[in-house]
Amino acid sequence: MPKILIAECMQEISTFNPVPSSYRDFRILRGAELIDTQRGTNTGMGGAVEVFEATPGVTLVPAYGARAFSAGQLSRKGFERVAKELLEAVRNHAKGIDAMYFSMHGAMGADGELDPEGYLLQECRKILGEKIPIVISLDLHGICTARMLEHVNGLAIYHTYPHVDFADTGARAARLLLKIMAGAKPTIARVVVPALVRGDELITETGVYGGVIRQAQALEREGKALAAGFMIGNPFTDVPELCSQAIVVTDNDAATAEREAIRLAESFWPDRALMQGRLVQLDDAIAKAKTLDGAAIFTDAADATSSGATGDSNVILAALKKANYQGKVLVPIVDPPAVEAAMKAGLGGKLRVKLGGALDKRYTPLELDVTVELLSRGNIRLETSGGPNNAGNMALLLHKNYSIVAMTKSANLFDRSVFYAAGCEPRRYDLIVVKSPHCEKHMFVDWAARNFNIDAPGATSANLKSLGHTICRRPVYPLEPETTFTPKAEMYARK
Ligand SMILES: [Zn+2]
Numbered sequence: 001m002p003k004i005l006i007a008e009c010m011q012e013i014s015t016f017n018p019v020p021s022s023y024r025d026f027r028i029l030r031g032a033e034l035i036d037t038q039r040g041t042n043t044g045m046g047g048a049v050e051v052f053e054a055t056p057g058v059t060l061v062p063a064y065g066a067r068a069f070s071a072g073q074l075s076r077k078g079f080e081r082v083a084k085e086l087l088e089a090v091r092n093h094a095k096g097i098d099a100m101y102f103s104m105h106g107a108m109g110a111d112g113e114l115d116p117e118g119y120l121l122q123e124c125r126k127i128l129g130e131k132i133p134i135v136i137s138l139d140l141h142g143i144c145t146a147r148m149l150e151h152v153n154g155l156a157i158y159h160t161y162p163h164v165d166f167a168d169t170g171a172r173a174a175r176l177l178l179k180i181m182a183g184a185k186p187t188i189a190r191v192v193v194p195a196l197v198r199g200d201e202l203i204t205e206t207g208v209y210g211g212v213i214r215q216a217q218a219l220e221r222e223g224k225a226l227a228a229g230f231m232i233g234n235p236f237t238d239v240p241e242l243c244s245q246a247i248v249v250t251d252n253d254a255a256t257a258e259r260e261a262i263r264l265a266e267s268f269w270p271d272r273a274l275m276q277g278r279l280v281q282l283d284d285a286i287a288k289a290k291t292l293d294g295a296a297i298f299t300d301a302a303d304a305t306s307s308g309a310t311g312d313s314n315v316i317l318a319a320l321k322k323a324n325y326q327g328k329v330l331v332p333i334v335d336p337p338a339v340e341a342a343m344k345a346g347l348g349g350k351l352r353v354k355l356g357g358a359l360d361k362r363y364t365p366l367e368l369d370v371t372v373e374l375l376s377r378g379n380i381r382l383e384t385s386g387g388p389n390n391a392g393n394m395a396l397l398l399h400k401n402y403s404i405v406a407m408t409k410s411a412n413l414f415d416r417s418v419f420y421a422a423g424c425e426p427r428r429y430d431l432i433v434v435k436s437p438h439c440e441k442h443m444f445v446d447w448a449a450r451n452f453n454i455d456a457p458g459a460t461s462a463n464l465k466s467l468g469h470t471i472c473r474r475p476v477y478p479l480e481p482e483t484t485f486t487p488k489a490e491m492y493a494r495k
């Protein structure tokens with residue numbers, strides 16, 4: 001009766017968000033909670049559990065899970081506590097274990113540990129010993145390090161962006177682990193590509209990156225590889241091994257793994273310039289928006305909370321005010337002091353608030369006279385997945401032609417959930433600010449006259465050169481535009 005230990009640790013950080021995240025930002029799941037809360041959901045763990053539970057004879061041993069939304073770098077104390085609890089749980093459940101599945105994101109970063117996933121895998125390996133197979137699942141935005149690859153037997157990587165295949169990836173990881181338990185001998189090849197990428201060409205359904213992913217999927221489908229993927233890293237996680245990389249896992253066939261990983265990397269590299277954010281200067285966008293027949297969407301990827309930014313940028317709001325834009329504007333902003341002041345003033349209250357820069361001091365606060373139109377508890381549900389989206393407390397603040405949805409927590413802002421929670425239908429506005437790396441077509445673009453990807457400052461700007469990387473290895477495109485690339489595979493195989 002094979003016993004499979006399962007654990008989870010998922011967070012994505014932006015080094016350029018000045019507000020550190022902490023232990024409190026994690027949802028901790030212990031023992032059976034890890035399975036019960038995720039069974040049947042579109043998560044890596046949900047997909048893996050479904051495969052394991054459908055396999056006769058397998059007993060699952062759930063140890064520990066820690067999941068957090070995108071945020072600033074994890075504090076030293078925060079990581080120490082998550083790591084201690086997770087490793088203690090693994091240690092307590094390790095007796096008689098035959099294999100381990102570990103669901104990860106891959107873009108963590110902590111004060112004092114810039115490869116948290118590598119550390120956790122190294123320590124799990126110490127506890128479980130050299131013989132126990134460990135398989136992980138990763139987000140394609142993760143940074144898979146050499147240390148991680150030294151300690152795992154195999155891995156499965158998301159194949160879609162925007163991500164829709166969380167459960168599918170978990171299921172692929174689970175099937176890979178079962179194959180290894182049945183005797184498969186994984187050989188992993190990876191080719192590091194010195195490029196950071198962003199922008200609409202990364203949308204796998206329509207962009208050039210999708211072509212590389214379909215090549216990887218074909219390797220899996222045709223049985224040439226046990227697993228294959230192409231990771232682009234998270235350009236905001238400034239850690240030593242930040243890069244893009246091809247990964248191919250074969251069954252004891254180093255030559256195929258090496259050849260196909262190089263082939264994936266060579267398909268990706270020539271399109272690196274295409275895979276950059278195509279951004280519009282704010283003043284130009286406002287001038288064009290003034291003459292549009294229909295609504296304008298201003299996509300502010302630089303302040304995307306779902307990518308790890310604070311959400312408290314007021315740059316677009318301030319520029320619209322300065323340009324005397326007269327249309328009806330809808331804009332979200334994370335601003336705890338402003339919301340608290342609105343709550344004190346009460347419904348219908350009139351007050352002068354400072355908006356923006358409450359968390360990220362690169363933004364200069366903007367003073368506005370507002371009326372409090374609505375107050376609410378922002379424990380809402382995402383429009384996309386139905387999962388929780390915690391906005392803390394919310395206030396809808398009206399100022400002339402501006403409707404400002406203010407909240408105390410850095411809720412996800414890529415869908416319409418926050419707007420709907422504040423009673424605002426985006427279609428009733430002339431200009432809507434969407435703080436997201438991409439603007440969902442059916443939510444905004446399909447009915448708007450035009451979407452502008454704005455070049456604004458922020459912790460998650462698609463203008464990668466503006467971010468100020470200091471840690472990742474160089475040279476890397478586009479930070480050094482002349483970067484060259486000679487494909488070379490690194491091989492990993494556990495004895
Ligand atoms: Zn991702």
